[in-house]
Amino acid sequence: MVKYPGNWISTKSLEEMxxxxxxxxxxxxxHGGGTVLSRLCELWRNNGAKKIGILERGDKLFHSHSLNIPTMNINTASNQLLEDNSTSFKDRLPEFSGARMVYALGGRSLFWNCTVPRPIESELRKWPINYRELEAYYSMAEKSLNASISYSKGSSMQNLLLRKLYSKGILEARDLPLAFDMEASRKGQIHSNPWYSSINKLASAQYNRDFDLGLNAYVSRVLTEDRKISGVEVFSQNKDIYNTC
Known part of the structure; x- marks a missing residue:
């Protein structure tokens, strides 16, 4: 019998892929891989002939964001779980001594702080794309992330920060939006996974259609043929080499 923790999302072997x-x-x-996968599975929901594969260097770690684990809080998730399940850059990149890489299904989205503020308008005016064009995409992204200011609204620390920003003439400052689902469970919809991670996207993807997921896949290089991408070279944990295209 396969235990649930190892079977909550289907995987394929690298040899099969x-x-x-x-x-x-x-x-x-x-974040990026999960979003692309979810969108493709939505667009190709009725197109079973299309084949989608996704490769991850790490293995299964959590079913959702670490803060959705009942025995964790902001301090323990950051100081304990992240420390035990990530790789430090301090030896290779000492200028980024605090940076850590998470090799696991969902990547750093399992530990991120879920803050999703938009860049200030004065900064966006320097961009080559008009803000009105970006507005539609920001709105779609925020909806997808369940972004809300309700969680942080009223925080005494946040109010103090906002007053300081306003006093310095930064009048665009607003309540901090977080990728946090504030909806209550009702009408048959269960909202028990408030802190957002890429696992949300993997879940929505598999409800739309099948895809192949390969874990512990060390992608070493991109393969080309006639100046076009033809696949990738992948190492397994046992250092076996596979070419996936």
Missing amino acids: ANTTYDVLIIGTG
Whole structure:
């Protein structure tokens, strides 16, 4: 019998994936990879002929954001779980001594602080894209992340910070938006996973259609043929080499 913790999301072996030709192959299951996978599965929901693969260097770690674990809080998740399940850059990149890399299904989204503020308008005016064009995409992203100011609104620390910013002429400052689902469970919809992580996207993807997920996949290089990308070279934990395309 396969225990639930190892079976909550289906995976394929690297050997199986090497023998499959994919229309899209996604590298990494963090914020970017999870979002791309979810959107593709939504768009190709009724197109079973399309093959989607996604590769992750790490293994399964948590089913959701670390703060959704009942025995964790902000301090223990950051000081204990992140410390035990991440790799420090201090030896390789001493100028970023505090940076840590998470190799796991969901990547750093399992530990991020979920803050999703927009850049200030004065900064956006320097961009080559008009803010009105960006507005639609920001709105879609915030909806997808369940972004809300309700969680942080009224915080005494935040109010103090806002007053200081206003006094310095930074009048655009607003309550801090967080990727936190404030909806109550009702009408058959369960909202028990408030802190957002890429696992949310992996879940929505698998409810739309099948995809192949390969774990412990060390992607070493991109393969090309006739100046076009043809696949990737992947190492397994046992250092076996597979070419996936």
